[in-house]
Amino acid sequence: MFLEIFAPKQPPEPIEVSNELRGWAWRSPPVAPLLDDLKLGIWEAASKYCETKRDVYLRRILGIKPKPSQAMLKGKAVHNLMVVLIREFKEELLKEPRTGSELYTSLCLRRDRLIKEVLRKFSLNPDFAPKLASFYNYLALQLSAEYDKVVSEAPRSLRQLISDKILEITSERAVDGARVGLSNWLMIDVYVPPVTIVEIKTGAVREFHRLSIAGYGLAMESSEYVPINHGYLLYVHLNNGIHLLRKLIKLTDEVRREFLEERDRVMELIYSERDPGIPSNCPRSCPFYYYCRGDEDEEADNQ
Secondary structure: OHHHHOOOOOOOOOOOOOHHHOHHHOOOOOOOOOOOOOOEOHHHHHOOOOOOOHHHHHHHOOOOOOOOOHHHHHHHHHHHHHHHHHHHHHHHHOOOOOOHHHHHHHHHHHHHHHHHHHHHHOOOOHHHHHHHHHHHHHHHHHHHHHHHHHHHHOOHHHHHHHHHHHHHOEEEEEEOOHHHOEOOOEEEEEEEOOOEEEEEEOOOOOHHHHHHHHHHHHHHHHHHOOOOOEEEEEEEEOOOOOEEEEEEEEOOHHHHHHHHHHHHHHHHHHHHOOOOOOOOOOOOOOOOHHHHHOOOOHHHHOO
């Protein structure tokens, strides 16, 4: 069921986490950041697309702001449309539609306007609209079918309880990561109270993606003093149909240490202003590819 992506019926098994690796231990190493006056974005600490972190050096030290590739913009558009649809779905739930069909009709009436707004926001060509429309229809249909199931099978008291839990789901939930050396305005893609973080990805599955969940978890623990033991990576792929993959990330001591080590490594790089050098392998989708490799055809490769 689609809603289980955000609110699984059975929560993951509990894990043991060392107290010194919780975000609320931000006053002491290893959680305490190397530099108090330097705040990083999640991507700067968690991303390993650039093996040497030269992308951080180019942006932070040299002030280079590359033009995002078409692939990046399309990924952001898919991400944004999904976040917006969750918001629209919650608005419709407040109206207590009688059936899933009624809910689906209401959501579809908003589709074209929302897609136009997304295309305009990310300066994308209208030819990407059909894929976004298919994705929107798919999600709206899934949500509506599951709502219909709840309406037809659950007693009214349980139905209200389920609706209340869905309404608690927050898209683009702000969290302060300053105490652990991160931005004071981080944005979690989807937050399912009381303790579940969901990060939406549109590219290939990468092992280091789990570090972004660790970063958000540490930030929330440091600012709100709630234990975050796990989160989910939700991969959305629209090539050759619509494919959703949910990956459970357990925030073990190992994952937390890896994130903290990467955070400190980046802080040291920025403080020293040292060029870490060009990595041996550069993905051509990297927006900094031209600045490192000088390939004038990088735009064509990123379409």
